Amino acid sequence: MSKIIAVAGKGGVGKSTFSALVIKTIIRKTNDIILAVDADSNSTLAQMLGIDVESTIGDLREDLMKDPEGVPSAISKFEYVQYQLRLALAEGERFDLVTMGRPEGPGCYCYINNILRTYMDALTDKYAYIVIDNEAGMEHLSRRTTRTMDKFFIITDFTPIGFETAVRIHELAMGMDIKINDIYLVINRIPQESQTHQKILDLKESFPHIFFIPPDDELVNYAFDGRSILELPDDSKAVKAINEICKNAELM
Numbered sequence: 001m002s003k004i005i006a007v008a009g010k011g012g013v014g015k016s017t018f019s020a021l022v023i024k025t026i027i028r029k030t031n032d033i034i035l036a037v038d039a040d041s042n043s044t045l046a047q048m049l050g051i052d053v054e055s056t057i058g059d060l061r062e063d064l065m066k067d068p069e070g071v072p073s074a075i076s077k078f079e080y081v082q083y084q085l086r087l088a089l090a091e092g093e094r095f096d097l098v099t100m101g102r103p104e105g106p107g108c109y110c111y112i113n114n115i116l117r118t119y120m121d122a123l124t125d126k127y128a129y130i131v132i133d134n135e136a137g138m139e140h141l142s143r144r145t146t147r148t149m150d151k152f153f154i155i156t157d158f159t160p161i162g163f164e165t166a167v168r169i170h171e172l173a174m175g176m177d178i179k180i181n182d183i184y185l186v187i188n189r190i191p192q193e194s195q196t197h198q199k200i201l202d203l204k205e206s207f208p209h210i211f212f213i214p215p216d217d218e219l220v221n222y223a224f225d226g227r228s229i230l231e232l233p234d235d236s237k238a239v240k241a242i243n244e245i246c247k248n249a250e251l252m
């Protein structure tokens, strides 16, 4: 059974950065192969992981909606979709990445979504770890058939709106038909002296486990240069914080 790690939070709080650095930690500490899922329509995980994406699930879905007869006649639609989906799987050295891409437009996507779900379920069984980088609405999670989440990280920055969104995502997750084993709040880009702020103590009611990541200038520079953050040195502040979080959350 693969261990499913999901990451959610408001736009710009550091979800993709966190997902990429969790992947970096798993690569470091295990010999396992990871499946990374970029389920945010604002897809940036590939760039952070330093790989190219040729097509997304969203592109495939739209192509099939536009031209349902575009399937070569010798193969079934199911086989065709499977083949296209394999093409949408980008390979890194120790991980594969699937990018969900743009959200659904209007129309009935039931058929294609059913195929996608069957395929994704079969695919996910092959990996020891699955890291899902979600958008705030968690559309992708609510549609999964795999109804257990091992670790759920809600990321926020040190802002009231980030905190409010984190609480809302927590409620949303509780209302979904998904079993979540452990939920953690991660406050990103927070200076050490702010970690005992009253607002954070208030959050303890909803989140018994709260982790912190300090601001990291090295990370900012890597992002600016478009470099893969998998290459960040082990002594970078963010890498050290995420190693510690993975250890405390017993990820591996």
Ligand SMILES: Nc1ncnc2c1ncn2[C@@H]1O[C@H](COP(=O)(O)OP(=O)(O)O)[C@@H](O)[C@H]1O
Pocket: 009, 010, 011, 012, 013, 014, 015, 016, 017, 018, 044, 188, 189, 213, 214, 215, 216, 217, 219, 220, 223, 238
């Ligand atoms: N701890 C941190 N210190 C400094 N910059 C950070 C930190 N975490 C994230 N960032 C930067 O913040 C920006 C948004 O992060 P990102 O992971 O893309 O957010 P999200 O995926 O939630 O939209 C990126 O430019 C990233 O480099």
Ligand SMILES: [Mg+2]
Pocket: 015, 016, 017, 040, 042, 043, 044, 045, 133
């Ligand atoms: Mg992102």
